[in-house]
Structures are given as structure tokens and as C-alpha cells.
Amino acid sequence: MQQNWSRHLRHTLAGLAGTTLAGLYLGYPLYGLTAGLAAYVLWNLYQIYRLAQWLADPNATDETPESIGIWGVLFEKLHKLNQRHLQIRDRLRARIDRIQESTNAMRDGVIMTDARGAMEWWNGSAEYLLGFRRNTDQGQYIYNLIRTPAFKSYFDAKDYREPLEIHSPAKPHIHLQIQISLFGDDDRLIVAKDVTRLHQLEQMRRDFVSNVSHEMRTPLTVISGYLETLEDNAEDLPAKWQRAVNTMATQSSRMEALITDLILLSRIETSEHTDSSTPTNIDSLVRQICQDARTLSGENQHEITFEVSGPHFLKGDEYQLRSAFSNLIFNAVKYTPALGRISVTWSTNNEGGHLSVKDSGAGIDEIHIPRLTERFYRADPSRHKDTGGTGLGLAIVKHALINHDGRLEIRSQLGKGSEFICHFPTERLIEGPTK
Ligand code: ADP
Numbered sequence: 278m279q280q281n282w283s284r285h286l287r288h289t290l291a292g293l294a295g296t297t298l299a300g301l302y303l304g305y306p307l308y309g310l311t312a313g314l315a316a317y318v319l320w321n322l323y324q325i326y327r328l329a330q331w332l333a334d335p336n337a338t339d340e341t342p343e344s345i346g347i348w349g350v351l352f353e354k355l356h357k358l359n360q361r362h363l364q365i366r367d368r369l370r371a372r373i374d375r376i377q378e379s380t381n382a383m384r385d386g387v388i389m390t391d392a393r394g395a396m397e398w399w400n401g402s403a404e405y406l407l408g409f410r411r412n413t414d415q416g417q418y419i420y421n422l423i424r425t426p427a428f429k430s431y432f433d434a435k436d437y438r439e440p441l442e443i444h445s446p447a448k449p450h451i452h453l454q455i456q457i458s459l460f461g462d463d464d465r466l467i468v469a470k471d472v473t474r475l476h477q478l479e480q481m482r483r484d485f486v487s488n489v490s491h492e493m494r495t496p497l498t499v500i501s502g503y504l505e506t507l508e509d510n511a512e513d514l515p516a517k518w519q520r521a522v523n524t525m526a527t528q529s530s531r532m533e534a535l536i537t538d539l540i541l542l543s544r545i546e547t548s549e550h551t552d553s554s555t556p557t558n559i560d561s562l563v564r565q566i567c568q569d570a571r572t573l574s575g576e577n578q579h580e581i582t583f584e585v586s587g588p589h590f591l592k593g594d595e596y597q598l599r600s601a602f603s604n605l606i607f608n609a610v611k612y613t614p615a616l617g618r619i620s621v622t623w624s625t626n627n628e629g630g631h632l633s634v635k636d637s638g639a640g641i642d643e644i645h646i647p648r649l650t651e652r653f654y655r656a657d658p659s660r661h662k663d664t665g666g667t668g669l670g671l672a673i674v675k676h677a678l679i680n681h682d683g684r685l686e687i688r689s690q691l692g693k694g695s696e697f698i699c700h701f702p703t704e705r706l707i708e709g710p711t712k
Contacts, residue, residue, distance in 0.1 A: 285347040289317060324348040328355075335359050386453075386469035392462065394418045394432060406469050408447025419467070422446065432457065432465070442472065452476040487543035490536045497536065501529045531665065538669040542652075545597055545676045556590040556710045557598055559623050559632065566603045567621060570610050577615035581606075587625030590707045593681045601677035604670040605634040605697045611666060612695070613638030629703045635696040641689040649687060650675040674699070681705060 293313040300309015327342045328351075341356035343349065377400075380387050386403030390396050395416050396409070403409055407423065414422060420429040423446050431441045437457045445451035454470045504526040511519050567583045574581065591598070609619045613636040622633045641649070645656040653668035671685075674697075678685050682702050689695035 281347055281350045288346060292317065321348075328352070331355075336363070384471070386467075388419065388467040388469070390419050390465045390467065392464060394420055394465070396422075397464075403469060406445055406448075406451060406453060406471060408445070428455065431455070435459070442476075483543050483546055486539055487547075490539040490543070493532075494536050494540070497529060497532055501526070501533060504529055531667075534665070535667045535669070538667040538673065541600060542669055542673050542676065545600065545673060545680065548594070548597070548680060555592070555595070556707050557593050557595045558589065558710075559591055559598075559630070560585050560589040562595065562599060563602055563606075563621060563623065563632070566599065566606050569603065570606045570619070573607060574610050577610070577617075579610055579613060579615070579617050579619050581610075581619045581621070583621045583623075585623045587623070587630070588706050588708050589623055589630075590709050591630060591681075591701060592705050592707055593701075594677075597677040597680060601674040601699065602632060602634075604674050605632075605699070608666070608670055608697075609634050609636035609638065609695075612636065625706060627703070628700070630701040630706050632699040632701075633696055634698075635694065637694045640691045640693050640695055641687070642691050643689070646687050646689060650685065 293310060296313030296316070297306050297310040300306040300312070303309070324344055327344070328348075331342050331352075335355075336359075341359075342352050344352055380400045381402075383400060384402055386400065386406040388396060388399040388403050388407075388409075396414055396419055397416075399409055404411065409422060420432055423443070425443045425446070427441060428443055431437075437459070441455045443453055443455060445453050450473070451471055452473045452475075454472045456468045456470070458466045458468075460466055504522060507514065507522045508526050511522065514522065563583055563585075567581050570581050571579075606619070606621060613619060618637045620633075620635050622631075622635075624631050624633075639657075641656045645654075648654045649656065650671045652672045654671075655666075655668055675685055678699055678701075682705060684700050686698040686700060687695070688698070
């Protein structure tokens, strides 16, 4: 560039010297110099004009303006810069096209929205699964197209650790699992997965368990009935049969308890969300359960206390709430040694209502805690024979709470007792029954 400049300067000076000499030859050297300078200025103005024209739309023609001297070099450099820019742009466009093609080929629906939910881009599967239309839905708010209230609350809550399951707004037979991720400036990447098949299999499993349980209940009732009669007339039986009958009666009542819990769990699982607006009086419900727990404790003489603070009416299904609370309180009795303390409290704050069941029992090793609500999971399998539990209690609690928009928190340490807390959202709390 330095060289070009000095050449340009030399040529300009030579040109000016030429016009001055020509002027001198004619007797007007100053006019000659002025004419040379004027020609130089005009030429430069013309080059600037060409440059401005070309910069206004560099890609309008394939040709770049040509010139001599420094302007020629400038035009050539700008041309090269423009070519490089075009190449980078084409490469980026090809890459974006490829990403779009691959996301279009995905079976999952993918949607990009801004922070407020205005739709910016979506793939073909999103059109099929959610019924979006390319021409009309661009820029629309996604919750105006997916009108399920649960979706709007999920979108606004910004807590996307767990996915959301909804029916497709366009094809109600399709069951979708929605997962949202945040990116950029609070923008959202929404992935909608078709889980209809999984849902059907889950439904089949539930129906199967529920049908088998119902079918087994009648024969088992007959067997238990006969065993009870035999136990009542045990003195008429030969001695070796008496023990056999006792064992059979114990096992058949365990099976009855198991079937009752299986039926209860499948009923709670299939009842979905309880939007029941019937107020349940937590105070009287828990007081009754604590009374039953004292009877269960019997000779073990646990000290069972119950305290209530704040509004104690909850919108929900009393039957399910009773199952959940009694499982927790009866577990506390089962897993706490004689004379132990069990304190049950109901409290409310700005996060909602909380029922805590705290015991002074053996506690649970923290490695078991995440899995305790799985069906038949036992922290200490050797002990469950003594407690007579079915292994379904905490699964029942978990599902009953899900149906009430609640969640179960378990705090425990080996040797330091356990605390099970049922958390309910504020929307579920009410002052009292409306008359
Ligand atoms: P189970 O019928 O075996 O009691 P649950 O589902 O009610 O089944 O409980 C699952 C497991 O959680 C129990 O087997 C027990 O190991 C543990 N558990 C539940 N409640 C308590 C408690 N209050 N203290 C200690 N362990 C408990």
C-alpha cells in the first residue's frame, strides 16, 4: 500500500508539473497549475461518486468499478473484501440450511420463541404434532396456540427441570411431552415429543394391575373367610394343622392388604388431577388419623402429638388426602420403636400449606431417599416382615400429592429420625367451607 501511495503521489506531482510546464510554454504557468489541480479534484470527485454508487448495492452487478492509480487499488481491495464476505455468508447460509433440514427431519417438534413466547421458528414435526401453520402463526404467542392452562403456567414458571405432559391441541389423541430450555436473551427452545405409545403402554400396565387385583380379591376373600372359620374352630384341628392355619391366615391377610393398596394406587393414579373445590378440613382429618395411629401403636405407647397453625382447609379429595396422611403417620408408628415421639404439624406460609410428620425412629440412609416412593422399594428389606407393610405406601402418598399439585419432601438421617413433609401450593388453601 505504501508503494502504491508513493507511486500515486509521484504520478500526481508529475501530472501537475506537466500542466504547469504546458502553462509556462503558453506564458501562463499559474493557469497551467490551476487547471491541473482542478482536473485532479474533478477526477477524484468522479471516483468518489463511482465508489458511492457501487457501495450502495455492491452485489447489483458482478463488475466492480475499474480505475487507475490508488483508486484502482482501492476498488480491487474492496472487491476482494466483498467476495470474501459473500463466501462467508454463503457458507453460513448453507450451514443454517443444513441445521434446519436436520431439525426438520426430527420426529420431535422443535419451536423457538422469544422471552414473551412469540414464535420465531419451528420445524415440520411441530406443524404436524401441534397444528402450527407457517403462513399465519409466525410471531403469534405460543400459549394462544397451545391453550392448555397448564402449558401457560409451565411456560411462565421458568422451572423446566421436569417435562410437562399435555394433549396435542390439534390432534387430541396425541399425547405430548413438552421440554423447554432457555437460551440467548431469555429465549425458549421448546421440544415436543410424541409419547402416545408410552402413554398407552402405561395405561395398559395400570389396567392390567387393576384388573388382576380386582379379579384376585373375590377368591382371596373366600379363602380368608374359610381360614378365619378354621382359626375360630382351631381346637377341633389336629395340633400340626393349627400352626399351618395360623400362617395361612397371616399370609392371606397380607395379600388382602397388598391387593387393597394396589387397587387404591391404581385408582389414585388414574384419577388424574383433582380439581375438586370441596374443602377438606385438615384439622379434623389428621386428628382422626392420629387417633387411629394411637390405636395402632397400642402397647408401644408412642407419644403422638398434632398441632395446627394457619388456615386448615384444603381444596381436594378427602379420600386421597386421608390415604396419603394415614400412610405417613402409620409408617411413623411402624418405624419408630416403643415410647418414641411422633409429632404431626400443619402450617401455612406464603408458599402454601405443609403437613409434616416427624418421628424419633431409626431414620433412613440418605442413599435410599430418592427411591423411597418407588413401588415396593424398601430401605431395609429385612424389617418389612415385622411391619407388615405392602411397600406401596409412599407410592400412594406421591401420587395423591401429584393429584393435588403438591410434592413430598423427605428429610432423614440414620439414627436421627425422619420427617416427611407434604407441600401444597397456596392456590389449594381456603379459609373455610363457603356456606
Ligand atoms: P412399607 O409398606 O414397606 O412401609 P412404604 O412405601 O410405606 O412401604 O415405605 C417404603 C420404605 O420407606 C419402607 O419400607 C421403609 O424402609 C421406609 N420408611 C417409610 N417411612 C419411614 C419412617 N417413618 N422411618 C423410617 N423408614 C421409613
